[in-house]
Amino acid sequence: MTAPASAHRAASGWNYPPACCHGDIEHGECQAIPEKSVKENGGGWSIVLEPGDHRKVTHHNRYFVPYGSEIPSSDGNYHICLHPTEEHENCFFVPPGEM
Structure with a gap:
């Protein structure tokens, strides 16, 4: 069980930069994503996300x-912020050891 998070806070407790996150842990654009969704490819990061x-x-x-x-993440997970729609990546966070 986790405590409620404030705006711009990841579920693990670190804060997303305000320019990245518009909302809170339940309604905001930022969230951890599965590691399997991220691949290094041709000079950058390819991310494929499915519903869920x-x-x-x-x-x-x-x-x-x-x-x-x-941007380095502070919890060892990949995170993405989607804003203003799900088709637009606003910020992408990578575990420091993967950068």
């Missing part, structure tokens, strides 16, 4: 984040 991988995803979505645009 992220609260905003309602259909198959693909994203590409060039190297240097990722």
Whole structure:
């Protein structure tokens, strides 16, 4: 059981940058995603999300984040912020050991 999180806070307790997250842990755009959804590919990160991988995803979505645009995560997980719609990656977080 976890305590309620405030706006811009990941489920594990660290804070997303305010420019990335618009909302809270239950309704915000930022969330941890499965490691299997992320692959390194051609100068960046290829991310494939299906419904259930992220609260905003309602259909198959693909994203590409060039190297240097990722942000270190503080909990060892991958996270993505989708804003203003599920088709738009706003921020992508990578475990420091993977960068």
